Amino acid sequence: MVAIIANAAPGKKSRRFALLMAARDSEYVLKRYGGYRNVFVAAFGDAGETWDLYRAVDGELPDTGDVEKYDGFVISGSPNDAYADDEWILRLCRLIRDLHAQRKRVLGICFGHQVICRALGGRVAKSSTGWDIGIREVAVANLSLPRQCGFLEALRDQLPPRAKITEIHQDEVWEVPAGAEVLASSAKTGVEMFRVGEHLLGIQGHPEYTNDILVSLVNRLLGAGSITVSVAEAVKRQLDATGPDREFWLKLCKSFLKADESYSI
Template sequence: MVAIISNAAAAKKSRQFALLMAARDSEYVLKRYGGYRNVFVAAFGDAGSGETWDLYRAVDGELPAQEDLEKYDGFVISGSPNDAYADDEWILRLCRLIRDLHARRKRVLGICFGHQVICRALGGRVAKSSTGWDIGIREVAVANLSLPRQCGFLEALRDQLPPRAKITEIHQDEVWEVPAGAEVLASSAKTGVEMFRVGEHLLGIQGHPEYTNDILVSLVNRLLGAGTISVSVAEAVKKQLDATGPDREFWLKLCKSFLKADESYSI
């Protein structure tokens, strides 16, 4: 019996994930966290579990080789300053990879740009928001899910999902139309598709569960310095952060429960 338990534990520790970075590390994140990889691993990883996270800089054309795809238990696609509907070669290659992963029924979690590029790759529609930038803490409404018993991680979490939850947002593009067969899981007053799923293996989230408040402030300062947003917008975001924050623990547990659906993450 001891040998069987040891083998099971060893198998569990072999879990592997691939982080597909669609943005380059900012000077602030490099200095404060050592790069975005560490931010994502701190958010979605489990310290001491033995799992590994491999970094692929998709924005620089780096993607996992075809022969390596099956070794990964899940993939995470990050946010990006780029448009998911653009035709840069690295974005087109990423779209092809997403379609391949979808065909293989591999778990893929898309964050912000990642959420949008999954939508685009599978035939949905992504475009600029007609109401401009969405920056700050936004409350989203979680859909009233009526799922069959076979619906995996969502069925396990359905009774624990709150009707509303706050999340960090910083985007000006959004999903306008989800792909055929997709289900919208959350929306907000500003963004119609805050979260969607395709089957049990693809999940897109428009907000940033992985962001800490200081990362958001750093990004706001960069946008302000570049003249992309006004002083009043930047000050409003900072004032909001003094008064409230995201329901980060909820979002992190939701993401972990999706990526590691065979494990229990109580919300």
């Protein structure tokens, strides 16, 4: 477990988060950013916070006695299938169920979004239409929330009807768990974002990715023969023409993880 502590800000409440990494660092991200942990902290972190890194993909998870010290958890994306039965994935599912029982805040990104769904009894599978790579516009649901519904109630009047996000996945949520609410969808993926109560949030896309990280991943998929040259070129042309609404997604994620602070969208 590795701790990252941002520069402290006077008078700011100290927070502690756990980043559960479900992927290993790529050569590109290590060289450019020093690893995915720095990408996530730059995206979701604020001054004065501590972010502890657990390499879930290598079987490293918080001990039961350590869970209480965290204000929230973030589960990263992964090249692995959330519906697979690898031991580390099964252990992660058990941890998610424990965090859910304790009403701990958990943000799942891509694989993280899918594994939260799987852990709570939803259905995850490979998309029938293949890879979704590039910038995807998603439709945000028209939320009819009761009062006292936490961060979503506070943000409801600020949420745009549509927002663009970076996508790179071939698995998707087919059916959300009982009691979950779908918050966003797209033409290609029916569940782009969902919540369970105020404490679990899954996002299919990658708010944390910069365009250069996406291009690096596209080049790796192309080199591995997973996608065609035409698909790779189409993604790069799209990036020349448009980009994600990254500021919106980062503020949304921060507002969820730190619901007692104001993040104007």
